[in-house]
Amino acid sequence: MPFYEYECDACHATMTLEQSIANHKAPEVCPKCGTKGTVRRVFTAAAVEFKGSGWYCTDHHSPSGNVATGKKGK
Numbered sequence: 001m002p003f004y005e006y007e008c009d010a011c012h013a014t015m016t017l018e019q020s021i022a023n024h025k026a027p028e029v030c031p032k033c034g035t036k037g038t039v040r041r042v043f044t045a046a047a048v049e050f051k052g053s054g055w056y057c058t059d060h061h062s063p064s065g066n067v068a069t070g071k072k073g074k
C-alpha cells in the first residue's frame with residue numbers, strides 16, 4: 001500500500017499514513033494537538049514514489065477519493 005503524507009494546519013505536525021489508494025483520507029482529528037478538521041493532505045517526493053502506470057495525473061483534481069477515474073477505454 002502507498003503512503004500518504006498529511007499535515008496539521010494548527011500545529012504543523014506531519015504524519016505519514018499507509019492507506020489504500022481507493023480509500024485514503026486525512027484523519028479527522030490531529031493525533032498530535034487534537035484539533036478537529038485541520039489535517040490536510042500534502043504532497044512529497046516520498047509520497048508519490050510509488051507512482052506506477054497512469055494513476056498519478058488523476059489525483060490533482062480530487063483531494064479525497066476518486067483516484068481511479070483516470071483509466072479510460074476498454
Ligand SMILES: [Zn+2]
Pocket residue numbers: 008009010011012013030031032033034035038
Ligand atoms: Zn495538530
